[in-house]
Amino acid sequence: xxxxxxxxxGDQVYQKVIKQLYQKMLLLNLLITLLLEEGRIARHxxxxxxxxLRQYYYKNGHDITEHFSxxxxxxxxxxxxxxxxxxxxxxEAIEPTVVYDIPYTGLQELFVSYSSIAQxxxxxxxxxxxxxxxxxxxxxxxxxxxxxxxxxxxxxxxAKRAPISHIASYLLMTPETLRFYCICTQGGxxxxxxxxxxxx
Numbered sequence: 001x002x003x004x005x006x007x008x009x010g011d012q013v014y015q016k017v018i019k020q021l022y023q024k025m026l027l028l029n030l031l032i033t034l035l036l037e038e039g040r041i042a043r044h045x046x047x048x049x050x051x052x053l054r055q056y057y058y059k060n061g062h063d064i065t066e067h068f069s070x071x072x073x074x075x076x077x078x079x080x081x082x083x084x085x086x087x088x089x090x091x092e093a094i095e096p097t098v099v100y101d102i103p104y105t106g107l108q109e110l111f112v113s114y115s116s117i118a119q120x121x122x123x124x125x126x127x128x129x130x131x132x133x134x135x136x137x138x139x140x141x142x143x144x145x146x147x148x149x150x151x152x153x154x155x156x157x158x159a160k161r162a163p164i165s166h167i168a169s170y171l172l173m174t175p176e177t178l179r180f181y182c183i184c185t186q187g188g189x190x191x192x193x194x195x196x197x198x199x200x
Contacts, residue, residue, distance in 0.1 A: 023100055026051070026093035035075075035091040035099065042080035042087055044101040045124065048073045051097025052158065054166055055089050065170035067131070068158035075099075078128055094162060139172065147171045148181045 026033055035053060036042055046053070048069050055066040055075065066089060069075045080087035081104055111118035134154075138147050148171060152159050158167070168178040 023049075023098065026053075026097040026099070033093045035093065036077065036087060036089070038088060038090050039086045040080075041084055042077040043084075043104055044076070045081075045104065045107070046075040046091070047100040047102065048075065049098040049100060051093060051095040051099075052161055053091055053097060053099070054094055054162070055091050056166075056169075057089050063169065065166045067135075068155050068162055068166075068170070070155075070157040070161075074124060074127070076124075076128065078132070094166065144171065144173050144177060145181060147173075148178065 024035070026035060035046060038057070046069075048071055050071055053069045053075055055069075055077070056063055057066060058064070067075075075091060077087045077089045077091070079085070080089070107117070107121060111121045138150055142150065151167065151171060164178055164182070165175055168175040171178065
């Protein structure tokens with residue numbers, strides 16, 4: 001989304017950002033899946049090169065998905081990152097995933113000196129706020145069916161690849177209701193269709 005061109009850029013200013021990137025591999029088969037744990041302080045923006053992440057939290061003993069991120073997406077916990085306080089959100093890989101970590105403090109230091117980095121930082125913040133506002137508006141004003149149709153449009157890769165139990169919690173509906181919409185809505189076909197694979 002925001003960083004693919006930057007990662008390939010020859011611009012000297014952007015190369016200063018690239019020097020601060022740290023690559024991490026989250027491997028499901030080795031149980032290395034958590035990028036950020038509850039109670040930790042977020043210190044990075046995360047750029048997803050490949051794979052899929054989800055942000056989630058626990059409420060009344062249930063695990064609720066907050067957001068999905070796939071290739072070329074950015075992931076960060078806004079409140080924890082900006083206030084430097086422990087997060088209630090967790091970030092985990094739901095596929096083998098490669099991410100690049102961008103230190104928050106390092107990016108701050110660069111945008112003070114370079115206007116192009118300041119513009120990049122502004123775009124990151126605007127994008128994060130728009131994502132949060134769109135989700136809040138969807139919860140407030142849309143029916144379950146409308147939320148599902150929006151999800152197919154906004155998160156086509158997650159709709160194909162994420163476990164339905166995670167998608168259902170994101171959409172604030174039961175897995176049974178979501179399975180009904182998957183069957184009835186054209187375009188709701190998935191790469192995994194069996195009861196065992198979808199988690200029902």
